[in-house]
Amino acid sequence: MTDAVTVHHAATEALSFRDHLPALQVLLPLMGAPLCFLLRKAALVSFFTVAISFACLAISLTLLGQTMGGEILIYEFGSWPRPFGIEYRVDITNSFVLVVISLVAAVVFAAGPGQARRSIPVGREYLFYSAALLCLTGLLGVTITGDVFNVFVFMEISSLSSYILIALGRERRALMAAFTYLIMGTIGATFLLIGIGLMYQMTGTLNMVDMAVRLQAVSDTRTILVAVAFVIVGISTKLAVFPLHQWLPNAYSEAPPIVSAFLAATATKVAYYLLLRFTLGLFGAALIFDQIGIDILLMPLSVLAMFVGSIAAIYQTDFKRILAYSSIAQIGYMTLGLSLATEAGVAAGLIHLFNHALMKGGLFMVAACVMWRMGSTHIDVMRGLGQRMPITMAAFVAAGLALVGVPGTAGFVSKWALVTAALENEAFFIAFLIMASSVLAVVYIWRLVEIVYFSEPETDFEVKEAPLRMLIPTWTLAGMTIWFGLFSGFSVEVAEAAAKQLFVGLAGAGA
Amino acid sequence: MDLLNHLSTHWNYLGCITLMMIGLYIAISRGNLVKKIMGVNIFQASVILLYVSMGKVKGGTAPILIDGRSDVIFSNPVPHVLMLTAIVVGVASTALGLALVVRIKEAYGTVEEDEIVALDRAEERRALATEGVESTDVQGGGGKA
Numbered sequence: 001m002t003d004a005v006t007v008h009h010a011a012t013e014a015l016s017f018r019d020h021l022p023a024l025q026v027l028l029p030l031m032g033a034p035l036c037f038l039l040r041k042a043a044l045v046s047f048f049t050v051a052i053s054f055a056c057l058a059i060s061l062t063l064l065g066q067t068m069g070g071e072i073l074i075y076e077f078g079s080w081p082r083p084f085g086i087e088y089r090v091d092i093t094n095s096f097v098l099v100v101i102s103l104v105a106a107v108v109f110a111a112g113p114g115q116a117r118r119s120i121p122v123g124r125e126y127l128f129y130s131a132a133l134l135c136l137t138g139l140l141g142v143t144i145t146g147d148v149f150n151v152f153v154f155m156e157i158s159s160l161s162s163y164i165l166i167a168l169g170r171e172r173r174a175l176m177a178a179f180t181y182l183i184m185g186t187i188g189a190t191f192l193l194i195g196i197g198l199m200y201q202m203t204g205t206l207n208m209v210d211m212a213v214r215l216q217a218v219s220d221t222r223t224i225l226v227a228v229a230f231v232i233v234g235i236s237t238k239l240a241v242f243p244l245h246q247w248l249p250n251a252y253s254e255a256p257p258i259v260s261a262f263l264a265a266t267a268t269k270v271a272y273y274l275l276l277r278f279t280l281g282l283f284g285a286a287l288i289f290d291q292i293g294i295d296i297l298l299m300p301l302s303v304l305a306m307f308v309g310s311i312a313a314i315y316q317t318d319f320k321r322i323l324a325y326s327s328i329a330q331i332g333y334m335t336l337g338l339s340l341a342t343e344a345g346v347a348a349g350l351i352h353l354f355n356h357a358l359m360k361g362g363l364f365m366v367a368a369c370v371m372w373r374m375g376s377t378h379i380d381v382m383r384g385l386g387q388r389m390p391i392t393m394a395a396f397v398a399a400g401l402a403l404v405g406v407p408g409t410a411g412f413v414s415k416w417a418l419v420t421a422a423l424e425n426e427a428f429f430i431a432f433l434i435m436a437s438s439v440l441a442v443v444y445i446w447r448l449v450e451i452v453y454f455s456e457p458e459t460d461f462e463v464k465e466a467p468l469r470m471l472i473p474t475w476t477l478a479g480m481t482i483w484f485g486l487f488s489g490f491s492v493e494v495a496e497a498a499a500k501q502l503f504v505g506l507a508g509a510g511a
Numbered sequence: 512m513d514l515l516n517h518l519s520t521h522w523n524y525l526g527c528i529t530l531m532m533i534g535l536y537i538a539i540s541r542g543n544l545v546k547k548i549m550g551v552n553i554f555q556a557s558v559i560l561l562y563v564s565m566g567k568v569k570g571g572t573a574p575i576l577i578d579g580r581s582d583v584i585f586s587n588p589v590p591h592v593l594m595l596t597a598i599v600v601g602v603a604s605t606a607l608g609l610a611l612v613v614r615i616k617e618a619y620g621t622v623e624e625d626e627i628v629a630l631d632r633a634e635e636r637r638a639l640a641t642e643g644v645e646s647t648d649v650q651g652g653g654g655k656a
Contacts, residue, residue, distance in 0.1 A: 149593055156600045160607055167611060172618035173631055179611045183538060186551050186604050193558050194598065200590070201565045 018062075022075040022088040025059045025098065026141045026154075028052055033133040037223070042125040046112055049129040053106040053136065060098035060140075067095045068494070070501065074146070082207050089146030089208065093498040096350065097143045097273045098316075100357045104265040104477075105136045108361065111258060111368065111473040120168065128168070132262070135161040139270045146208045148196045148282075151274065152189060155238070158270070159185045162263055166255040177250035184247040188237025195230030198223050199282075212282050212506035219287045228292060231278050239271035242305035242333055243269045245328045245505050249312075252324035252364075257371050260320060261364030264327055265357040272334050272353055276346065279338070281506040289341045298339035303433055305332030312439035314447070319377040320367050322444055323360065326403065329437065337418055344421035347492075347499035352414035354491045355402070355484060359411060362399035364475035366392055369466035371475055379451055386453035391465050393452050395478035400445040402481040408487035413492065523564040529555035542613065542624040548608040553599040559594045566590035 032052040036045045066073060073090040076082070090098075113120065113128050120128055125506040138158025141150055163185070200206060202223050203214040218224055233244075248268075252260045279288045288294045309329030313463045314333035316322045331351070337349025367377050369392045374381045402409035415438060422431040465471055484491055517524055530553055537550025571586035612622055619627050 149596075153596055153600065156604065160603055163607055163611070167614065172615075175611055175615045175618055176627055176631070179544060179608065179615060181603065182611065183547055183551060186608075187535070187538065187554065190551075190555055190558055194561065197558065197565065197590075206589075206593075374557050404554050 019075070020440070021059050021063055022073055022090050022144060022277055023077070025056060025063065025144055026088075026137060028055055028139065029058070029133045029137040033130045033137065036126045036130040036133065040123075040126050045126040045129045048132060050106070050110050053102065053109045056102040056136065056140065057099070057106045060095065060102045062199040063090050064092070064095040064099050064494070065242070066090075067092045068497070076402065083210060086145070086147045087207065088144050088149055090144060091498075091501055092494060093276070093350075093502055094143045094273065096255065096494050097353070097497055098140060099352055101136070101139050101143065101266045103363035104262060104357055104361045105132075107473045107476050108262045108265075108365065111365065111470045113256065113258060118170065127188075128165075130147055131161045131164045134158075135165065135262070138283065139266050142270050144285055145204050148199065148208060148211065149206045152193050152196060154426065155274075157193070158267065159189065159238075162259075162267060165259040165263070166251050168256050168259065169254040170256070171254060173250070174254035177247075177254040177381060181247040181251045182243075184237055187242075188234045190267045191230050191234030193234075193236065195227045195232075195234060197228065198227035198361065202227070206352040208277075208282060209506045212284065215282060215287075216284065216489075219283070219291070219425065224283075224287075225292070228283055228287070230499055231292055232275070232294065232505060235271055235275045235278065237294050239268055239275060239335070240328060240331055242308065242328070242332065244300045245305070245331075247310075248328060252327065253318060253320040254391040257320060257364055257377070260324070261361050261368060264323070264364055265361035268327065268331055268351050269357050272331070272349070275335075275336065276349075276502055280346070280502045284505045284507060285341070285503055295339040298335055299430070302332045302336035302339055304429070305329060305335070306433065306437040307440070310437050310444065313444045314440065316444075317379050319379060319382060320364070322448065323363050323367065326441065326444065327360060329358065329441070331404075332437075333414070333418060333434070337421065340421050340427070340430075342421060342425060343496075343499045343503050344417070344424055346502060347496045348414060348417035348421045350495035350498055351417050351488075351491050353409035353416045354495065358477050358484065359399045360479045362395060362474060362481060363403065365474040365477055366396040367471050368398065372466045372470060373464065379448065382436075382448070382451050383455045384452070388463060389465050390463065391471060392474065395474045397449065399481050400449065402485065404441045404445050407485075408482070410481040410488070410491075411485070413488040414484055417492065417495075458506065523560070527557045527560040527564065530554075530560065538619045544622045544624060545609070547624075548612065550603065551608070552605055555597070559597060562594045562597070567601075592649060621650040 029052055032048065034088070036048065039045045039048055063073065069088055071094065075088040075090075077086050077088075079085075102286060109132060135158050138154045138156070141154030145151055145154060163178045163182045166181060167175055169175075169177070196206075199211060199215070202218045202221065203211045205211050205214060215224065218435065235347065237244045252264055254264065279294065306329045309325050309327070309332060313322045313325035313329070316325060334349045334352050334356070335346075337352065339345070339346045340348075369389065370377050370382060370385065374385075390471065398409070402411035405411040405415040415434060419431045419434050422428075422434065466474075534550050534552070534554030534557060538547050538554060539550075541547055541550060566587040566589065568584055568586045571584045574585040574588045577583055615627070616622050619630055621627060621630075
């Protein structure tokens with residue numbers, strides 16, 4: 001493993017453009033955000049943002065290509081070696097997550113601010129784009145960095161900008177939703193900070209790999225046990241694991257749908273990656289599963305999330321709220337994967353991370369189109385929408401079926417992986433519960449399908465779709481849920497390799 | 512006795528845990544949004560105390576090189592530097608939180624959480640009432656979860 005690691009030292013070898021990609025991944029959107037201030041003109045800024053997010057996508061795809069074979073890229077800032085400087089560390093796991101984030105960002109940003117345009121004063125659109133780029137910076141930074149304190153800083157960058165984006169919602173309730181999220185998010189991040197502090201106290205380093213190596217010697221001390229608790233609770237708040245999910249439904253349903261599409265598909269995914277990175281990578285599977293038994297706690301919480309989220313979704317009367325509650329259930333599937341404590345389980349969680357990002361992004365984009373055309377996403381407004389906006393609603397059906405987990409869609413691939421992993425563990429009851437909760441997803445999706453296709457529109461209607469600029473991103477995401485359902489080779493292969501690497505742990509990976 | 516001894520040598524942690532709990536309690540229990548933010552602020556300040564006190568080395572001085580002497584004990588400066596960043600983050604989130612409170616005050620006319628919830632509920636009821644007039648055949652199961 002050690003010899004596969006490539007470390008670049010500027011002193012010994014000249015760095016080519018390619019070697020700077022890990023830094024550019026984060027620096028591009030970071031530099032882009034203030035540049036939006038200078039450009040000002042709405043059309044120009046919008047084009048600029050989309051260009052940057054596509055550049056990020058290209059970089060992340062290149063990074064994934066470089067790390068596919070199990071290689072690990074290490075980028076030292078200012079060529080300061082490990083214990084002194086901050087380093088970015090790209091392996092197959094985080095390059096996979098980087099691709100998910102930048103893919104969703106590129107597609108969603110291309111759609112423009114959508115409905116949010118109406119809550120932004122004319123001539124101030126550039127502020128929306130700066131906040132969006134900053135949020136992207138934070139999410140990419142959290143994922144790529146190899147320094148635990150850096151994780152906290154980037155997490156706050158992404159959180160602060162997401163509070164701004166959520167507060168742009170149409171109703172005044174959006175302000176309260178953003179405020180509640182701010183309080184919960186700040187407390188969660190501070191918990192993580194306390195945990196990091198305690199870990200630093202015991203190891204004297206902030207570098208993830210160094211820390212993982214040194215943690216092994218002190219893993220049975222009380223300080224580290226407390227650190228584990230703080231870190232896991234802090235990340236779980238960001239991830240909206242079942243009892244800590246209170247902020248999510250309001251935040252995602254009150255935010256402008258475009259913002260929800262971006263955040264629902266990326267923010268919780270990054271938190272899930274962080275949970276894997278800290279538990280498996282830093283603390284190591286032995287401490288987390290054998291010594292503390294996180295899986296025993298996480299499993300019932302995940303199952304509860306699956307059922308509470310889905311049942312609550314059934315009773316909602318707003319499309320966006322249904323999607324928000326369904327997110328809680330879907331996060332339950334991901335954490336369930338971790339709680340199985342096997343490679344197959346974590347791989348299933350990662351596959352679902354990818355697939356859920358596509359389908360929830362797609363569904364919120366549909367919500368954005370409905371919001372644009374109808375001015376509301378209440379289910380009464382959606383009556384007979386299948387006739388009024390046929391193309392948009394077809395995308396809804398495609399992504400909705402994926403959410404249920406119908407064969408041939410991406411959702412089926414991840415649920416299949418999860419059920420297989422549960423059966424491998426001989427957790428037959430868990431496998432049954434996964435399928436039972438999928439039936440609940442059928443209920444809330446079918447209820448919408450019935451309203452959209454089998455009830456007559458109330459008044460005379462004309463067939464009018466959302467603008468093409470929003471329709472193309474919607475169909476890109478919805479189409480990908482089908483594509484990756486039929487050709488699941490890529491996502492499954494990468495997720496399995498990533499899970500294998502995660503279980504080795506950072507300490508085992510060495511260098 | 513052992514416990515007392517322990518506490519007397521670790522009074523810094525005692526102080527920071529006390530602050531931490533005060534902050535968290537205010538953030539959870541108060542309905543006033545400004546007080547909530549101040550609670551979170553105290554909570555963040557306690558973490559700063561935690562970091563700074565862990566960087567202190569007994570008998571250590573400021574980490575400045577003194578010519579010709581290599582036996583000087585320094586305090587660890589890294590936690591202090593980290594906390595400079597954390598202070599910036601804290602200021603930013605406080606500022607954003609207060610800005611949101613200003614917007615909430617403009618929109619609702621109050622900064623008390625229970626009054627805001629009551630206003631939201633009333634709005635929801637009004638919406639439901641008008642909806643009932645327009646379309647009586649609203650599907651069942653529309654109960655509030």
